[in-house]
Amino acid sequence: xxxxxxxxxxxxxxxxxxxxxxxxxxxxxxxxxxxxxxxxxxxxxxxxxxxxxxxxxxxxxxxxxxxxxxxxxxxxxxxxxxxxxxxxxxxxxxxxxxxxxxxxxxxxxxxxxxxxxxxxxxxxxxxxxxxxxxxxxxxxxxxxxxxxxxxx
Amino acid sequence: xxxxxxxxxxxxxxxxxxxxxxxxxxxxxxxxxxxxxxxxxxxxxxxxxxxxxxxxxxxxxxxxxxxxxxxxxxxxxxxxxxxxxxxxxxxxxxxxxxxxxxxxxxxxxxxxxxxxxxxxxxxxxxxxxxxxxxxxxxxxxxxxxxxxxxxx
Numbered sequence: 464x465x466x467x468x469x470x471x472x473x474x475x476x477x478x479x480x481x482x483x484x485x486x487x488x489x490x491x492x493x494x495x496x497x498x499x500x501x502x503x504x505x506x507x508x509x510x511x512x513x514x515x516x517x518x519x520x521x522x523x524x525x526x527x528x529x530x531x532x533x534x535x536x537x538x539x540x541x542x543x544x545x546x547x548x549x550x551x552x553x554x555x556x557x558x559x560x561x562x563x564x565x566x567x568x569x570x571x572x573x574x575x576x577x578x579x580x581x582x583x584x585x586x587x588x589x590x591x592x593x594x595x596x597x598x599x600x601x602x603x604x605x606x607x608x609x610x611x612x613x614x615x
Numbered sequence: 616x617x618x619x620x621x622x623x624x625x626x627x628x629x630x631x632x633x634x635x636x637x638x639x640x641x642x643x644x645x646x647x648x649x650x651x652x653x654x655x656x657x658x659x660x661x662x663x664x665x666x667x668x669x670x671x672x673x674x675x676x677x678x679x680x681x682x683x684x685x686x687x688x689x690x691x692x693x694x695x696x697x698x699x700x701x702x703x704x705x706x707x708x709x710x711x712x713x714x715x716x717x718x719x720x721x722x723x724x725x726x727x728x729x730x731x732x733x734x735x736x737x738x739x740x741x742x743x744x745x746x747x748x749x750x751x752x753x754x755x756x757x758x759x760x761x762x763x764x765x766x767x
Contacts, residue, residue, distance in 0.1 A: 494668065495647030495654060500695040502647060502654055514666075514682070516646065518695050526695075528688050530666070536680050539616050543652040543670050543678075 467517070467527045468586055471606060473597035474577040479566060483554035486568075491551075492544035496609035503608075504532075504540045512537030547572065547615030549608060559591050572615045578606060619669070619679045620738055623758060625749035626729040631718055635706035638720070643703075644696035648761035655760075656684075656692045664689030699724065699767030701760060711743050724767045730758060 491505040503515045512534045518526040532540075541548060550570040557563050562581055569576040578600070581590055600606040643657040655667045664686045670678040684692075693700060702722040709715050714733055721728040730752070733742055752758040 494652040495650060498647060498697050500646040500654075500692070500697075502652075516692060516695075526691065528684075528692065530682055530684060532680075532682060536616055539678065540652070540668060540680065543668075545650050545652075 465527045465529070467525045468583045468588075469580050470583065470599065470601045471603075472579045472599050472601075473606075474566060474579050474595060475597035476595045478595040479554070479556055479564070479579075479593065482556045483566065486552040486554040489551050489553050489567075490541070490548055491608065491612070492541045492548040493546055493609050493612050494540060494543060495545065496612070501609050504537050504544070506534065506537050506541070510534065514540070544612075546609075546613040549573070549612050549615050558593075562590055564593070569611070573611055576611075617679045617681070619677050620735045620740075621732050622735065622751065622753045623755075624731045624751050624753075625758075626718060626731050626747055627749035628747045630747045631706070631708060631716070631731070631745065634708045635718065638704040638706040641703050641705050641719075642693070642700055643760065643764070644693045644700040645698055645761050645764050646692060646695060647697065648764070653761050656689050656696070658686065658689050658693070662686065666692070696764075698761075698765040701725070701764050701767050710745075714742055716745070721763070725763055728763075 487508050489505060489507055491503055494502040494504065499519050501517045501519055504512065505515065506512045512532050514530045514532045516528040551567045552570070554566045554568070555563055556566065558581065564579050564581055566577065566579045579596060583590070604610050639660050641657060641659055643655055646654040646656065651671050653669045653671055656664065657667065658664045664684050666682045666684045668680040703719045704722070706718045706720070707715055708718065710733065716731050716733055718729065718731045731748060735742070756762055
């Protein structure tokens with residue numbers, strides 16, 4: 464089990480793309496959300512699949528459990544989903560102090576939405592704020608992936 | 616992914632115990648139930664843990680996905696459960712034609728309840744009915760483990 468401490472922002476503009484590579488294609492869906500545990504199936508680049516369980520504790524810090532699963536299982540589990548299937552491309556950009564930004568560019572129903580996340584070691588850890596960051600949306604349920612999946 | 620085809624019965628009497636060994640102690644809880652996927656965490660004999668996802672398709676046949684997980688994860692996941700934690704002892708008894716009965720003797724809130732299940736290769740497969748079988752409860756939602764966990 465890991466503990467995930469993240470801050471999340473909208474992204475304003477494309478300046479971040481200079482440091483970004485090809486990114487990876489992500490398809491993900493939820494088997495459960497809105498209860499005490501959120502259960503996600505994710506397929507990366509059509510090749511690797513992972514089952515993730517996160518506690519629904521609100522705020523910055525959540526327990527997270529990740530298990531690699533066979534790709535064929537993942538496809539069948541996605542068919543059991545509640546809500547829709549999110550499609551996005553994820554770009555990873557190095558940040559100071561060994562941190563990194565993960566930038567998700569959504570496709571499909573949420574095309575045009577772009578979110579940046581940074582994972583921290585502690586909730587009050589300082590980090591540089593790039594120019595291309597927009598408003599912070601940490602803890603805003605509208606921008607939870609589980610919420611976005613409900614309308615995907 | 617396996618497909619699970621089961622028939623379930625109440626158990627009348629103790630005659631089955633002659634062929635039963637020690638059984639194994641099971642603790643299990645649900646991270647989600649009532650939706651399209653039922654997600655269960657089970658710990659056997661305090662030593663082995665498994666995460667199981669079953670489709671919520673009604674009737675005899677359900678898709679089932681099982682993943683072994685670390686025991687420490689299982690304990691933390693059980694803490695995230697919805698509903699209660701079921702406690703039971705499972706006894707396995709050989710039946711004809713390579714089949715077997717699994718008899719669950721519940722403890723705790725459901726003490727006194729005893730259910731027998733047989734897993735079949737097809738929904739219409741014939742099998743011998745031992746004298747100690749009570750009423751069939753296949754498909755009866757009152758006897759789903761997920762239902763029992765809600766009131767455990």
